[in-house]
Amino acid sequence: MELTGRTALITGSTAGIGAETAKLMAEAGTEVLVSGRDAERGTAVVNAIAENGGLARFFAADLSDLESLRILADRVGAVDILVNNAAVILPAPTASQDVASFEAVLAANVRAPYFLTAALAPAMLAQGAGSIVNVSSTLARVGTPGTSVYSATKAALESLTRTWAAEFSPAGVRVNAVAPGPTRTDALLGALGEEGAEQVGKSTLLGRIASPREIAEVILFLASDRSAYLxxxxxxxxxGATAV
Structure with missing residues (x-):
């Protein structure tokens, strides 16, 4: 298995893309550190991995709280792979965006990956190897009414991806991002419903929404040595949503 002997921390991995990424990385031999706020769902992901012969542990954390983030970083210690997947979306038209939700989205989507990366990157740099994968969104590149704050945070995460690559890659730590299009997650279905999600999928060149597993495959590729020159x-x- 290509990632045997490596340890990966995946934030927001109790459901959706994060959970599928955790399961896929475990299949590739990684010891997976599952992180999220919901202990019941986190335990379910860990159990599913164990039943399939993989190795995983759950760490409860609310990354929008800096003390919780610090405790998580201390508990997991050195990792070989970091997937910054956890995110919050609180849609609102710009004119009615309230400060509390604005700050909540920034805290979860920018501040959390920033300081978690700052805490965990030094160990990767010391060993001269590592891979950081940030999960962005097509909304970082496509204007959509009501998502101004979320879209801005994802654009910021893509900018951080480039800056961190410039900072860390000369020492052997690669930093990349994946920008998923519409994906069949509880969040998307909860926001749009089945019919609305399907309509969004039809607007893509392939005419459908993605499964979480399809996005997880890209994350695995970016985390593995198969993308060694990336x-x-x-x-x-x-x-193809952003290709045309």
Missing amino acids: TGATVAADA
Whole structure:
């Protein structure tokens, strides 16, 4: 298995893309550190991995809280792979965006990956190897009414991807991002419903929404040595939504 002997921390991995990434990385031999706020769902992901012969542990954390983030970083210690997947979206038209939700989205989507990366990157740099994968969104590149704050945070994460690559890659730590298009997650279905999600999928060149597993495959590729010559890149896994 290509990632045997490596340890990966995947934030927001109790459901959706994060959970599928955790399961896929475990299949590739990684010891997976599952992180999220919901202990019940996190335990379910860990159990599913164990039942399939993989190795995983759950770490409860609310990354929008800096003390919780610090405790998580201390508990997991050195890792070989970091996937910054956890995110919050609180849609609102710009004119009615309230400060509390604005700050909540920034805290979860920018501040959390920034300081978690700052805490964990030094160990990767010391060993001269590592891979950081940031999960962005097509909304970082496509204007959509009501998502101004979320879209801005994802654009910031893509910018951080390039800056971190410039900072870390000369020492052997690669940093890349994946920008998923519409994906069949609880968040998307909860926001749009089945019919609305399907309509969004039809607007892509492939005419459908992605499964979480399809996005997880791209994350695995970016985390593994198969992408050894790739750093500072954002891969658009969006069925061509941003290509035309």
